[in-house]
Amino acid sequence: MRQVRSLGARAVRVRVVPDIVEALRARLEAEPLPGQRELVPGGDTVTILFDGPRSAADGARLLSAMAEPEPVAVAGPLVGIDVVYDGEDIGALAELLGTDADGVVRMHTGREWHVGFLGFAPGFAYLRSAEAGPEIPRLAAPRVRVPAGSVALAGEYSAVYPRVSPGGWRLIGRTDAELWSIDRDPPALLVPGARVRFTAVRDRVVAAVPPASAPTVPAPGRGFVVQNPGMQALVEDLGRPGLAALGVTRSGAADRGALRRANRLVGNAEGAAAIENAGGGIELVAVGDQVLAVTGADADLIVEAPDGRWRTVERGRPFALDDGDHLEIGPTVAGLRVVIAVRGGVDVPEVLGSRSADTLARLGPPALAAGAVLPVGAPPRTAVGFPETEPAVPDGTRPTVLELLPGPDADLFPDTAFGDLLDGAWTVTSSSDRIGVRLTGSPLARAAGGVQSQALVPGAIQVPPSGEPVVFLVDHPTTGGYPVIAVVADRHLDLLAQVPIGAEVGFRRATPPE
Template sequence: MTSSPIAGIRPAGTRALLVELASLADVTALHTQLKAHPLPGQVDVLAAAGTVLVRFIGRRETVDAAGRIQALDLTRAEAPEARTVTIDTVYDGADLAEVSRLTGLSEEAVIKAHTGSSWLGGFGGFAPGFTYLTGGDPVLKVPRRDTPRTAVPAGSVALAGEYSAVYPRESPGGWQLIGRTSAVMWDLDREDPALIRPGDTVIFQAVRELVTTTDPSPAAIEESAAGPSLVVRAAGLQSLIQDLGRPGYADLGVSASGAADTRSARQANRLVGNPADAAVIENLFGGLELTAHGDTVLALAGAEVPAAVVSPDGKRDRPVPLNAPFALLDGEILTLGSPFRGVRAYAAVRGGIAVEPVLGSRSTDSMSRIGPASLESGTRLPIGNITGTTPVGSPEPGTLLSGDQPGTLGDGDFPTLLRITAGPRQDWFGPDAAAALTEHTWRTTNESNRIGVRLETDPEDPEAQPLQRVRNGELPSEGVVAGSLQVPPSGLPVLFLADHPVTGGYPVIAAVVPEDLPVAAQLPPGHPVRFVFVHPDTLAPLSPGSAAALFPEGTP
């Protein structure tokens, strides 16, 4: 009887499963099968070095999928449609001499080894168009640089461990650079944006010509004088176009993105009579000013901000209610001040912001640089046509509830309480980690953004300590979900938000439940945070003993 290639299935939050497999071939087989034949409720599937992350629409579908995955026969999986991609490369990389030293080969022999055998597209991740290539000459197995570069040029051909890859755009990175290419690894104008897909054969061909590359930038917002619009007078610290995101592209290195606080974005749309997925403006820390061209109806939700409408001549103003629809007439100006609770306000206009969608979404992805560019003074935002007869809504309570209960934005003496479920890599920390994570208060830092909320120990709690691992070494990159609490070597967790990378190389100790992510996106710098373990099905709090039992003794 043949043993199953599935080594284990770990929960990754309440709506995703991390499937561990015996080999990269098994990873490819499962990924191919789930892409061709999605399971009920499947939203995304992402292959990595030894795992496949499968994300679902809800908890019931996730629980049901565990048994379905275990029963799959991967020996009958369809082989992916393979292509051969040739990459013309100039071998003059900054680390070519170092790779020569590490391998004991001459620089010419390094080049010959890299071009002398074909590579296989193993899995995507890290960035759109970045594909991990396997199967090259084993002599080229070299470690990452001790100190990563803050900026690796687009088109850099690199080595790390047993992998080779091409950087599709300028980004930080610690791989050894041996050459460069002009091949465009990611192009949204192509039917398949990624030049290399998992399963493709890749051949590197040495050339002498110097080449240049261009770094893809966010799409400019096309302006149109026809129809009603909003013109940005001031964008504040950061104002972005967001909707509910673009799930389904994780295997291409593209996160779902979307509004960081989906609850508030949905509310703003509901108040003006829009569909839930209409595009809105997400504003960070106020400072936004919008001028109406044509009569419009808007609503503000999310962060509690002072807001006013100023007359065209600037001589009169009136306060604007939050969480209720209001008129912004032709020539009038909407102004947002600094929030006194929360950090992200959402402005919806009846008809929605009608910028061109990218991969099916109008969201700006700050990590992948996909979607509309950040708003600037002078940007004109077209307003979509109103379809149907959906009326505007009635005033509603705000989404930022006060108190000491989970899902509320604590204030005064109350830290914000976020519910978490363990895993998938809690065994990297040992049984004492549950108490270390939940029995002390953490503080958010001013380095937080849409990618993640960075946490530090509370300076007022002398017993609080960073989380300690019980395992050494590196964790191979694997898929992660929004809400993941990833723990780098510093022991200070990072809570992933909407624009998080699709893969990560640090262990994830736990994940914030999706129901609490909207409030996590509203945490200001220096805000106190506490975590509580809950049952993944009922979200009922677990006793300290039950939570500790989720953390087995690790293997140093």
């Protein structure tokens, strides 16, 4: 293979010429490597996600010894998409290409396209054509809002926006084809390997707006009423793995260890849905008798009974709430994210196999709001867990040091860049969220050039043109177009999720996994 490099401890990225991406993806799909879990194609890469570090290391050796496949003609299912070619950029694009609007339409409809990969948003397929065409420059300033169903061009690609989103591609038309539906299997209309033909139509079409992903939840027999959600409160479990090739990341709890501990304490399965509350401040009223546990960030926990009596409870140990009891979690004094588990689990409907809220993909239940009602499932037939001491979480008084593995794009940085990342003083900015931790500090130098869109993993550190790193968390996009200089070690991902806004972060090189 042309280039085989590790992307953290559990993923391997293979870079090939773009014409071979589909052939390599198809081969690995037909003949998976030991421990292979997912395949994520990119512009000139295929990334293989494995079940553990040993499988990834063995897979890297097998891939390095593997001969590159020959390019293959894409022979997947043919999807027809009707388009009204009245996009607001079609005139300017025609002038740029030295033709007219009809010429742009002929260029777009006269070629067969195929799905190279999905990314940016669920169901957003990057379409390539085997037939040569012009390179289309992106807009100098991306639009804040691109309507759902917009048909667009950029670089060598065409795409249809599956939902309203920002974007810098040239808009040439619109369609009413539903690109993404959670009620369909698979939910993406366009999947890797599919072929696409666009047809010009004159009838007016209106882009379909996907329905809300979470239906209304009826009042429970047992559960909670949210009196105050705090800064942000979400329902999270261990996420929805296996959908990265469709543009959906795993998502789930940002501090997965805290979720597992809280569920163990109340006797749940480790992946039961719980509440993740950023910054504290959440207030809940019990409907029926409950058993809870709180883990993760440190905050005062106060329970007030309906008659006004109150008591404090501790993190890391189960406690009871009687019907009508009010639980108030104070502002976090160390760490960022509090996890609240209830015996029986939060019983909201599943979306694509998970109850997690994915803030980037907009999947799962919405963020909790005052007045929201959360049902709780049937209690398990297991005992509650023994109390345990909660791991220390960052309090912001000193830098939080995270271990790093070198990233796969080292050749796109000067020789000193990785050392500068390790030696730098970095501060977490207020624009950080579940998608990524944005750092400010002395900008890192970058070599000229960039990368085509390629797979990302939690902990991947991208360096955009500003030189200030972005460390991705659980709601990261499945692919990204900036080079990855390093990846946070798996054992420090939960710690990363607990670093408060405004705190300092440092890095050190991790010992490579055995």
